[in-house]
Amino acid sequence: MRLLFEEIRQQGYTGSYSHLARFVAAWKDSERPLDVIVEATVEPPSSTLAAPDFHPCFKAPAIDxxxxxxxxxxxxxxxCMKPRGQMTPRQICTVDALKAASKEFxxxxxxxxxxxxxxxxxxxxKLNExxxxxLSCGIYTIRRFATTLRHDIDAV
Structure with a gap:
């Protein structure tokens, strides 16, 4: 990781090592190469979440x-956090576009x-579920949030 950090700094990267590490962390557990691009249009089951089979890269950015x-x-x-019932029609269209573009979203x-x-x-x-x-969703930021909650479960 340090070698990668030094190489991209020489090419003009101005971010920190920790930012790079967080960015690359999503690929560490992946068995697929980094250049794999996925179709991210499948909705997860509504009743429960199975561990998804996806890669953090997307074919194209979501377009409004x-x-x-x-x-x-x-x-x-x-x-991502706003209930559909509190959204404007434009926001609903945007959420639908994000969902179509990103299985992760x-x-x-x-x-x-x-x-x-x-x-x-x-x-x-329900909290335990x-x-x-x-923790099993495969998304680094969600797993990290859930891990923090679990460590402080008495306070939660």
Whole structure:
């Protein structure tokens, strides 16, 4: 990893080593080479999450159907957490475009909506189910969040 970091710094990379490490971490467990591109249009089952078979690269960035522009990561993150019933018609179109472009976004959104629902239910059993699904989803950021929650489960 240090060799990679030094090589890309010589080519103009200005980010930190930790940013690079987080970016590459998603590929560490993958059995596929980095240049594999996937079709990311399959919805996960609605009842439970199986460990998905996907790669963190996407064929193309999600395009906002109303503007024709690329959807920013900040917009995607905000819409990942927002319930559909509180969205404008334009936001719904954007979420649908993100889901069509990214299997990872679909899984993140499903987990985010379930986590949001946990606050209303107060069910320890449902939290344990959510933690299991989050830890086995294959998405680094979700697994990291779930691991942190599990470490602080008494406070949670």
């Amino acid at each position: 159907p109303t503007t024709g522009r690329r959807i920013s990561p900040l917009t995607a993150a905000a819409l 679909t899984i993140k959104r499903q987990l985010a909506m379930r986590f949001r629902g946990l606050f209303h239910s107060g069910s320890r059993e 959510w933690l299991w699904d989050a």
